[in-house]
Amino acid sequence: MSTEAMSARVGVLIAGLNGASANTMLAGSMGTNDVGARRLGSIIHGAGLGDHGLFADETSFVFGGWDVDGRTAADAATTHGILPVVDESTLERLGEIRPFPAYVGSLDTAEALQGGHTLSLGSAADAVAAVVENIQAFQSANAVDRCVVLYYASPLRRWQQATADLDETRLDELLHELRDVPSGLVYALAAIRANCAFGDLTPNITLEVPAILSAAERYGMPLAGRDLSTGETLLKLILGDMLRRRNLKLQGWYSANILGNADGRILSRPEHRSTKLEDKLSSLPKVLGYSDFDHVVDITYYPPRGDAKESWESVDFLGWLGLPMSMKINWQGRDSVLAAPLALDVVKHLDFALRHGERGLLGYVGAYFKRPLGCDQVPFHEALTNLRKYYLPYYLETPRDE
Numbered sequence: 215m216s217t218e219a220m221s222a223r224v225g226v227l228i229a230g231l232n233g234a235s236a237n238t239m240l241a242g243s244m245g246t247n248d249v250g251a252r253r254l255g256s257i258i259h260g261a262g263l264g265d266h267g268l269f270a271d272e273t274s275f276v277f278g279g280w281d282v283d284g285r286t287a288a289d290a291a292t293t294h295g296i297l298p299v300v301d302e303s304t305l306e307r308l309g310e311i312r313p314f315p316a317y318v319g320s321l322d323t324a325e326a327l328q329g330g331h332t333l334s335l336g337s338a339a340d341a342v343a344a345v346v347e348n349i350q351a352f353q354s355a356n357a358v359d360r361c362v363v364l365y366y367a368s369p370l371r372r373w374q375q376a377t378a379d380l381d382e383t384r385l386d387e388l389l390h391e392l393r394d395v396p397s398g399l400v401y402a403l404a405a406i407r408a409n410c411a412f413g414d415l416t417p418n419i420t421l422e423v424p425a426i427l428s429a430a431e432r433y434g435m436p437l438a439g440r441d442l443s444t445g446e447t448l449l450k451l452i453l454g455d456m457l458r459r460r461n462l463k464l465q466g467w468y469s470a471n472i473l474g475n476a477d478g479r480i481l482s483r484p485e486h487r488s489t490k491l492e493d494k495l496s497s498l499p500k501v502l503g504y505s506d507f508d509h510v511v512d513i514t515y516y517p518p519r520g521d522a523k524e525s526w527e528s529v530d531f532l533g534w535l536g537l538p539m540s541m542k543i544n545w546q547g548r549d550s551v552l553a554a555p556l557a558l559d560v561v562k563h564l565d566f567a568l569r570h571g572e573r574g575l576l577g578y579v580g581a582y583f584k585r586p587l588g589c590d591q592v593p594f595h596e597a598l599t600n601l602r603k604y605y606l607p608y609y610l611e612t613p614r615d616e
């Protein structure tokens with residue numbers, strides 16, 4: 215492993231620190247010494263990029279962040295109960311991680327708006343300043359070399375403000391005028407101003423706002439997003455590509471999802487799921503090259519399943535002479551466990567980009583996202599090729615560490 219990557223302490227600050235996904239990532243990565251188990255589910259390892267000394271080791275990650283749930287990460291892990299075992303010493307270390315108070319605006323969920331552990335401030339500009347201070351305090355308390363900030367909180371409602379012309383000057387004016395801008399914008403702007411890379415793992419508009427893109431360019435900060443692709447979209451990218459190459463005409467794809475965790479509860483509300491549905495619906499037409507088919511995606515909150523999400527896919531298509539056929543797929547996943555290795559990978563890519571002076575949207579990490587920004591949506595194998603191509607010159611330079 216390169217000395218630079220190996221010797222670093224990387225700060226990972228997460229908005230939504232005590233949520234199921236973020237908390238599982240912390241508990242799993244802090245509590246497992248089994249290197250083989252750690253690699254499962256990681257695209258970095260799947261793409262053969264893991265053994266070239268390119269990336270910081272996740273054991274060097276120092277976690278912190280923000281949440282409206284002010285309990286320690288140990289209490290959150292016990293409540294979520296997603297990992298079958300979290301040993302005493304990991305619980306002790308998780309017990310030392312407590313979130314900063316969260317910034318909550320009116321587009322956040324009702325639960326967040328009622329949560330007690332929040333910043334109370336005059337304007338959104340104060341919130342950006344407070345989040346910058348949190349980051350700086352975290353950096354000096356933990357002596358970290360670099361920091362990555364992730365937005366991993368609940369999906370927001372749609373912002374009614376037109377954003378296409380929202381440049382930095384206008385955003386600054388709005389931040390002073392309003393108490394209420396989407397929380398994603400506050401965390402993203404604060405991250406960039408505090409010289410941190412920023413990733414949006416959720417279905418929010420943050421990384422499409424021109425002010426955020428130009429701030430990242432100006433400060434020289436890398437960005438990645440949006441909305442982690444953990445299961446259904448991956449299937450669509452792969453099977454959609456297969457149908458296209460085999461010249462089978464898709465007639466319709468029906469996806470039914472059941473999900474019993476807090477995210478499932480929030481996504482069962484139309485106002486919080488509209489951008490998620492948009493992301494879930496956007497991939498197939500791009501991979502197939504046509505959109506004249508029925509595409510229905512249902513997300514149903516079904517509490518008994520907790521984090522053990524399930525989807526049924528009915529794929530109806532026409533074969534030779536126009537004769538109909540269909541494929542049925544039942545995917546039984548674990549929401550937070552599917553996401554954790556991908557979120558850790560995203561941190562590693564963003565940290566690599568910080569070290570190598572990359573700025574703005576990292577299009578080469580498109581394989582990680584339902585709606586990849588900074589690149590076209592392409593079949594999964596092409597997205598992996600793009601990822602490998604980006605790293606090729608670097609791993610040709612570095613000796614293998616095995």
Ligand SMILES: NC(=O)c1ccc[n+]([C@@H]2O[C@H](COP(=O)([O-])OP(=O)(O)OC[C@H]3O[C@@H](n4cnc5c(N)ncnc54)[C@H](O)[C@@H]3O)[C@@H](O)[C@H]2O)c1
Nearest residue numbers: 230232233234235281316326367368369397416476477553
């Ligand atoms: N797990 C996956 O497979 C997956 C895949 C793609 C996207 N996502 C997205 O990741 C996000 C997190 O998912 P989850 O299952 O962990 O949800 P969750 O509901 O368990 O966690 C969300 C956390 O965010 C906190 N929060 C809410 N508003 C906040 C704010 N303004 N500031 C700081 N914290 C805030 C909540 O208190 C909660 O702890 C969701 O937006 C989800 O759609 C998850």
